[in-house]
Amino acid sequence: MDVDIVCVGFGPATAGFLTTLSRQLVNTDGTPVVQSNVLPGMPPQVVCYERADDICFGVSGVVTRARALRESFPELEKAGIPMSAAVSEERVLYLLDPAGASRRSTVLRMVDAVIRATKFALPFENHALSLPWTPAFLHKCDGMIFSMGQLMQWVGTQVQGSGAVQIWPGTPVSQAIIEENKVIGVRLLDQGVDQKGNPADGFTPGMDVRAALTVVGDGPVGAIGQQLDTHFGLPNGNHVRDWAIGMKFVVDLAQDTPLKPGTVLHTFGYPEPEIFGFLYVHPDRVASLGIFVPSWFDSPARTAYRYLQHWMLHPYLWRYLKGGKLRSWGAKTLGESGRRGEPYLAGNGYARIGEGSGTTNVLTGSGVDEAWASGTQLAEAVLDLLKAKKTFTKQNLDEAYVKRRRSSWLEKESVVAEKSRDGFQRGVATGMLGMALAGFTKGRITLAREPAQPWKRIPSLEDYYSGRICPKDLAELREECKAKNISLHAALMDRVGWPAIPFDGQLLVSHQDALLMGGKVQAQHGYADHIVFQHPELCQRCGARLCIEACSGQAITPGQTGVPVFDREKCVHCGACLWNCSQVNPEDPDRMNIAFRAGTGGLHSAEN
Numbered sequence: 001m002d003v004d005i006v007c008v009g010f011g012p013a014t015a016g017f018l019t020t021l022s023r024q025l026v027n028t029d030g031t032p033v034v035q036s037n038v039l040p041g042m043p044p045q046v047v048c049y050e051r052a053d054d055i056c057f058g059v060s061g062v063v064t065r066a067r068a069l070r071e072s073f074p075e076l077e078k079a080g081i082p083m084s085a086a087v088s089e090e091r092v093l094y095l096l097d098p099a100g101a102s103r104r105s106t107v108l109r110m111v112d113a114v115i116r117a118t119k120f121a122l123p124f125e126n127h128a129l130s131l132p133w134t135p136a137f138l139h140k141c142d143g144m145i146f147s148m149g150q151l152m153q154w155v156g157t158q159v160q161g162s163g164a165v166q167i168w169p170g171t172p173v174s175q176a177i178i179e180e181n182k183v184i185g186v187r188l189l190d191q192g193v194d195q196k197g198n199p200a201d202g203f204t205p206g207m208d209v210r211a212a213l214t215v216v217g218d219g220p221v222g223a224i225g226q227q228l229d230t231h232f233g234l235p236n237g238n239h240v241r242d243w244a245i246g247m248k249f250v251v252d253l254a255q256d257t258p259l260k261p262g263t264v265l266h267t268f269g270y271p272e273p274e275i276f277g278f279l280y281v282h283p284d285r286v287a288s289l290g291i292f293v294p295s296w297f298d299s300p301a302r303t304a305y306r307y308l309q310h311w312m313l314h315p316y317l318w319r320y321l322k323g324g325k326l327r328s329w330g331a332k333t334l335g336e337s338g339r340r341g342e343p344y345l346a347g348n349g350y351a352r353i354g355e356g357s358g359t360t361n362v363l364t365g366s367g368v369d370e371a372w373a374s375g376t377q378l379a380e381a382v383l384d385l386l387k388a389k390k391t392f393t394k395q396n397l398d399e400a401y402v403k404r405r406r407s408s409w410l411e412k413e414s415v416v417a418e419k420s421r422d423g424f425q426r427g428v429a430t431g432m433l434g435m436a437l438a439g440f441t442k443g444r445i446t447l448a449r450e451p452a453q454p455w456k457r458i459p460s461l462e463d464y465y466s467g468r469i470c471p472k473d474l475a476e477l478r479e480e481c482k483a484k485n486i487s488l489h490a491a492l493m494d495r496v497g498w499p500a501i502p503f504d505g506q507l508l509v510s511h512q513d514a515l516l517m518g519g520k521v522q523a524q525h526g527y528a529d530h531i532v533f534q535h536p537e538l539c540q541r542c543g544a545r546l547c548i549e550a551c552s553g554q555a556i557t558p559g560q561t562g563v564p565v566f567d568r569e570k571c572v573h574c575g576a577c578l579w580n581c582s583q584v585n586p587e588d589p590d591r592m593n594i595a596f597r598a599g600t601g602g603l604h605s606a607e608n
Ligand SMILES: Cc1cc2nc3c(=O)[nH]c(=O)nc-3n(C[C@H](O)[C@H](O)[C@H](O)COP(=O)(O)OP(=O)(O)OC[C@H]3O[C@@H](n4cnc5c(N)ncnc54)[C@H](O)[C@@H]3O)c2cc1C
Pocket: 008, 009, 010, 011, 012, 013, 014, 049, 050, 051, 052, 058, 059, 060, 061, 062, 063, 064, 171, 172, 173, 174, 217, 218, 219, 220, 221, 222, 223, 224, 245, 246, 247, 248, 290, 331, 332, 333, 334, 353, 354, 355, 356, 360, 365, 366, 367, 368, 369, 371, 598, 599
């Protein structure tokens, strides 16, 4: 099939691109502003393929200053987008450890002791210190809270209603078609294949879609972005090494909740010092809440699900959450390298937008508006090129798109944020200090240290639990969990003193129940496994087996052969396994032993 422009992924970046583009392809009298090259007489043919089964199945928190969104929709507040609210109150909280199980450094323990000793004079309640003010760089006071699913549904309806572009959900793109270093379109995923991708009953090879321009907005772990990074390399000095897994619940709060719509809480310090948390209140007593587990939390058993439950049970938060009911659940990777992870933004026949192009700002904790801004900038550039009858060469795209992006607020702010988190390479206290320095000096002073590749950071279980669990006990726990074919983290956390989760069947539910109740995970048959253990012999030698511990959907289990087993039916496509692997890929020191390819299925929830 031939089209003029093909887009990969419908996240906020592509939504911004298509919103701006679709408004300017047709004149008010219905004639095309410029003509299609593949269907003369018609406006340019624009198609977008989205992997998930619906355009509203994305996962995000979404508190945003919405600067770029408001430029596209000046009446954003009045648009009536379900679950949206203007930010009414912001609090930043340092959570102390009421369970006595978290792994705190000596410095942090001293800080905690001082806070507890002087708490009568501090804004301290329920084991939490409320910062007296929200630093300006974190502020979202003029912003809005959204549900990613509802926002994307609303935007998608507007875009498709224009009749100028088509969006196809449930249609993963398997690869970019590259000829002589030029991207000439995309190939869709094969159907009717076995788990390994071999033709089976009803085999239908993925269609080739040729286009003058391929817009890649497939997010932080997208297969097409990865393919382009490998093929074209990254600009000198850039690398993608900082990640986090964000896991969230959408919760119906109790009838008598004191939390007002628009409330924003940000937390740090607990359940482990490295884990950040968020709670945003939508209208009608609904809250989005969750945690981020970063790649610099050097635990070989870093699970998000169990930690999320301990975070919810922190006394400061639990008084708000008690009596609540799980409505939806989700997880997704966040690319935290920001500008340092920026790939070539444009090449012959293609352009990159959104988080996979390094837009996410780790200092301000925002990615949606930044992704959207990059999409609108590309759309303006494309319109200029179309009107000037210029082709989509690297040179023309650099002039029209990259130059625009470089002179925008997006670039200025991403430069300030670029090294703001480097302090975390040396520990949490240094990391917080580094963020504050970068924020207050607008990036002039940072505690710089080049981030290490994630696989280099993973200690052995024996080292990590040294002094807390003896090697003999560790070996026994390992064998017990292997015999049950389950991950190890729950047993480890129990052993070092984390209290049992008091399951209530409403909000505190088992991981498997969350998959059924909150995530509604599904996978169609006839597609290949998108998670591949590339060098099985490395898995057999692997000590930490972090992929199993960190898997958000319990889709990776130990198996019997020493090579983990992947179950597509449970995978939420969070992408965490891509960077939660402790063995380097022998072909590429910046990648690990797991391949995360394009695939179907995943979460079926429109509220995340
Ligand atoms: C739990 C969590 C909380 C967050 N909280 C906030 C917040 O409060 N504020 C904020 O501003 N940001 C937040 N973020 C970050 C924000 O969600 C991202 O920065 C933003 O979504 C990036 O947009 P994007 O369009 O670049 O990519 P994505 O949102 O990742 O969209 C990419 C799309 O491409 C699709 N795709 C991928 N591969 C393929 C393929 N091969 N074929 C077809 N489609 C494909 C994906 O399914 C997806 O829909 C949060 C993220 C998480 C995970």
